[in-house]
Amino acid sequence: MANITLVQAINLALIQEMERNDSIVLLGEDIGVNGGVFRVTEGLQKRFGGARVFDTPLAESGIIGLSIGMAMGGLHPVPEIQFEGFLGPAYDQICSHAARMRSRTRGAFTVPMTIRIPVGGGIHAPELHSDSPEAIYAHTPGLKVVMPSSPYDAKGLLTSCLREPDPVLFFEPKRIYRAIREEVPEDEYTLPLGVARTVCEGSDLTIVSWGASVVQCMQAIEKSEQSIELIDLRTIYPFDMDAVATSVKKTGRCVVVHEAPLTCGFGSEIAARIMERCFLELEAPVQRVAGYDTTMPYYKMELDYLPDSYRVQRAIEDCLAY
Amino acid sequence: MPITTVFTAEIKKISILDEHANFDEKLGDGLIPNEDLLKLYEAMVACRHLDEVAFRLQRSGRMGTYPQNMGQEATSLGAAYVLRKDDWMVTCYRENCGLFWRGVPMEAILLHWMGDERGNAMPKPHWVTPIYVPLGTQMLHAAGLTLAAKYRGIDRIACTFFGDGAASEGDFHEACNFASNLEIPVVFVCQNNFWAISTPSKINSAAPTFAQRGISYGMPCVQVDGNDIFATVYAMKQAMEYTRKHGKPYFIEMVTYRLADHTTADDAKRYREDAEVESWRRKDPIIRLNAHLKNLRIWDDDKEVALKEKVALDIAAAVARAENITPPERTDAFDNMYAETPADLALQRDTRHTHSLGQDPSQLPIEAQERAAQMDAAAFAAHAAH
Numbered sequence: 001m002a003n004i005t006l007v008q009a010i011n012l013a014l015i016q017e018m019e020r021n022d023s024i025v026l027l028g029e030d031i032g033v034n035g036g037v038f039r040v041t042e043g044l045q046k047r048f049g050g051a052r053v054f055d056t057p058l059a060e061s062g063i064i065g066l067s068i069g070m071a072m073g074g075l076h077p078v079p080e081i082q083f084e085g086f087l088g089p090a091y092d093q094i095c096s097h098a099a100r101m102r103s104r105t106r107g108a109f110t111v112p113m114t115i116r117i118p119v120g121g122g123i124h125a126p127e128l129h130s131d132s133p134e135a136i137y138a139h140t141p142g143l144k145v146v147m148p149s150s151p152y153d154a155k156g157l158l159t160s161c162l163r164e165p166d167p168v169l170f171f172e173p174k175r176i177y178r179a180i181r182e183e184v185p186e187d188e189y190t191l192p193l194g195v196a197r198t199v200c201e202g203s204d205l206t207i208v209s210w211g212a213s214v215v216q217c218m219q220a221i222e223k224s225e226q227s228i229e230l231i232d233l234r235t236i237y238p239f240d241m242d243a244v245a246t247s248v249k250k251t252g253r254c255v256v257v258h259e260a261p262l263t264c265g266f267g268s269e270i271a272a273r274i275m276e277r278c279f280l281e282l283e284a285p286v287q288r289v290a291g292y293d294t295t296m297p298y299y300k301m302e303l304d305y306l307p308d309s310y311r312v313q314r315a316i317e318d319c320l321a322y
Numbered sequence: 323m324p325i326t327t328v329f330t331a332e333i334k335k336i337s338i339l340d341e342h343a344n345f346d347e348k349l350g351d352g353l354i355p356n357e358d359l360l361k362l363y364e365a366m367v368a369c370r371h372l373d374e375v376a377f378r379l380q381r382s383g384r385m386g387t388y389p390q391n392m393g394q395e396a397t398s399l400g401a402a403y404v405l406r407k408d409d410w411m412v413t414c415y416r417e418n419c420g421l422f423w424r425g426v427p428m429e430a431i432l433l434h435w436m437g438d439e440r441g442n443a444m445p446k447p448h449w450v451t452p453i454y455v456p457l458g459t460q461m462l463h464a465a466g467l468t469l470a471a472k473y474r475g476i477d478r479i480a481c482t483f484f485g486d487g488a489a490s491e492g493d494f495h496e497a498c499n500f501a502s503n504l505e506i507p508v509v510f511v512c513q514n515n516f517w518a519i520s521t522p523s524k525i526n527s528a529a530p531t532f533a534q535r536g537i538s539y540g541m542p543c544v545q546v547d548g549n550d551i552f553a554t555v556y557a558m559k560q561a562m563e564y565t566r567k568h569g570k571p572y573f574i575e576m577v578t579y580r581l582a583d584h585t586t587a588d589d590a591k592r593y594r595e596d597a598e599v600e601s602w603r604r605k606d607p608i609i610r611l612n613a614h615l616k617n618l619r620i621w622d623d624d625k626e627v628a629l630k631e632k633v634a635l636d637i638a639a640a641v642a643r644a645e646n647i648t649p650p651e652r653t654d655a656f657d658n659m660y661a662e663t664p665a666d667l668a669l670q671r672d673t674r675h676t677h678s679l680g681q682d683p684s685q686l687p688i689e690a691q692e693r694a695a696q697m698d699a700a701a702f703a704a705h706a707a708h
């Protein structure tokens with residue numbers, strides 16, 4: 001066991017899988033000598049050489065397009081997009097090709113690839129360094145979307161991604177890159193995609209969340225006198241609706257919390273599914289605590305935008321008042 | 323059929339005031355009047371000082387991430403000096419010196435990096451666009467801005483700046499292709515400072531120059547010593563003449579060097595040698611212009627001291643204006659999204675801290691509604707304070 005951060009957990013998972021599987025190749029902007037701007041790939045170029053860990057020209061469409069070809073050619077590329085705000089140029093390659101290759105070739109070509117992307121706000125960063133676009137990709141059939149909220153989960157989930165036969169977007173919440181330390185087994189282990197984690201059990205109300213927001217939810221729960229169950233989705237697609245439905249059937253109430261804007265955020269999908277599966281057990285409408293339907297503000301106002309424990313507490317109270 | 327040569331090309335490099343302050347009279351004489359030269363020097367010194375102040379602001383927690391301009395002052399300044407007041411200057415984020423020359427207030431740039439959108443509210447009189455963060459995207463806008471002027475029959479060009487790294491983005495190539503095929507007078511200026519964060523420029527171009535990228539789009543292209551204000555002005559004058567006369571684009575590679583870290587969040591020691599940085603310190607655009615002014619006997623150490631004092635005062639005042647601005651309204655983010663705020667967004671704005679977003683509180687039982695209203699008054703005040 002080692003007491004490590006999320007950054008170190010990801011680094012460790014990459015090392016272990018790269019040693020196991022020589023198909024894994026890392027590429028991206030500044031990931032080599034510099035070890036990535038967040039140092040997630042620190043030391044990997046030295047360890048595995050410049051052919052397996054290399055810096056690319058600055059072109060996100062190029063990085064993903066090249067990776068798709070590499071994947072079709074038998075490798076498992078792990079491209080890094082430096083910040084979620086720079087997924088834009090790669091959107092076409094991700095959604096028009098990576099997502100569709102298996103289905104349009106009836107499986108003749110596949111794209112096993114893990115795109116690593118720092119995500120979310122709260123670190124005082126410049127414009128386009130703080131967004132939460134996970135729903136856009138969850139909305140695109142053919143992609144898997146993962147977002148861990150702890151070092152332990154990050155290592156196990158990433159290891160699974162690196163063994164996946166289909167393209168995955170692995171979002172790394174930068175707000176908790178170094179904010180949490182946790183005992184993480186040094187030996188390899190996997191956590192299956194599509195299985196949520198019950199962070200704490202409760203009987204009055206269910207909170208569903210993912211990524212850095214899970215930490216805000218835990219703070220709200222600590223301050224609350226109610227018995228609250230917290231479910232960390234961990235995988236946004238495919239998502240663990242069984243875990244959510246089982247919990248909501250028990251508690252009758254649900255609050256969904258995420259950083260992304262409210263409208264068409266993934267909370268909308270969760271709320272709709274709860275309606276479908278738990279209608280008769282519901283005591284109150286599902287509440288959502290989310291970013292607003294505005295552009296993510298520059299950092300002076302980012303704390304006003306991001307869901308925090310106060311807003312979560314208010315939603316809990318409103319939900320319980322019905 | 324014999325094999326024939328269908329095309330050959332060569333790239334010229336312009337250098338007028340070299341790193342030892344040797345001056346090429348043939349190219350440089352009469353290019354910049356002495357009184358302008360003094361102003362250009364002062365502008366570079368001011369920009370350099372702002373960089374140092376901004377760096378300290380960031381280190382003491384008074385500003386977020388900031389990209390220093392140190393060593394690159396002569397590139398955007400040379401272009402800004404030549405451009406007409408109502409030509410567009412479309413930059414990325416390392417062109418402070420040229421922006422200040424055009425009258426953009428220093429506090430606008432400070433505000434941007436202090437995480438305040440109001441820093442981008444630079445109206446028409448400056449004919450500049452706001453700072454661009456996503457690499458390589460602004461060159462297409464430069465082409466569009468100029469096309470709009472052309473459509474209206476207005477004589478206006480644009481000059482757009484981007485780095486050696488940004489020149490790898492697809493949008494860069496599309497902008498070049500559009501500008502030449504649609505005949506749009508845009509001057510493309512590649513600031514080759516040898517690094518894109520930790521990525522050396524050879525990873526972004528395997529060819530000997532960035533200038534030659536213009537060839538494939540049929541543009542005249544030239545490379546200049548970007549640390550030489552005479553060379554950047556010279557090249558920009560040629561580019562301006564050509565684009566105005568022919569209504570077509572032009573490509574300049576300005577060879578310079580980023581003396582500081584990429585931004586305050588970067589540590590360049592991880593990936594480049596001190597010796598390389600030292601060798602470029604000697605090629606500093608300010609040092610050589612200072613020597614040249616002294617050679618011309620229009621500058622001395624007393625004037626230097628007086629200038630530095632004035633600049634320090636001006637910049638302290640700009641910092642104070644940026645720091646003392648009233649905090650943004652909490653409703654700003656909502657009210658600036660659309661010309662007319664949609665009703666649903668207005669509801670979010672008005673319920674944002676009072677009730678689960680956008681929901682109708684009348685669904686709650688009466689006691690709960692009252693309790694919520696009471697809590698809102700107290701809790702909102704506490705929450706707003708954080």
Ligand SMILES: Cc1ncc(C[n+]2csc(CCOP(=O)(O)OP(=O)(O)O)c2C)c(N)n1
Nearest residue numbers: 086416455456457485486487488517518519
């Ligand atoms: C589309 C996009 N990808 C990545 C980044 C992150 N990033 C910011 S600056 C930079 C390096 C840019 O290098 P260059 O274009 O040479 O300009 P310089 O910083 O050297 O002036 C990178 C990778 C970004 N801002 N936009």
Ligand SMILES: [Mg+2]
Nearest residue numbers: 485486517518
């Ligand atoms: Mg550069």
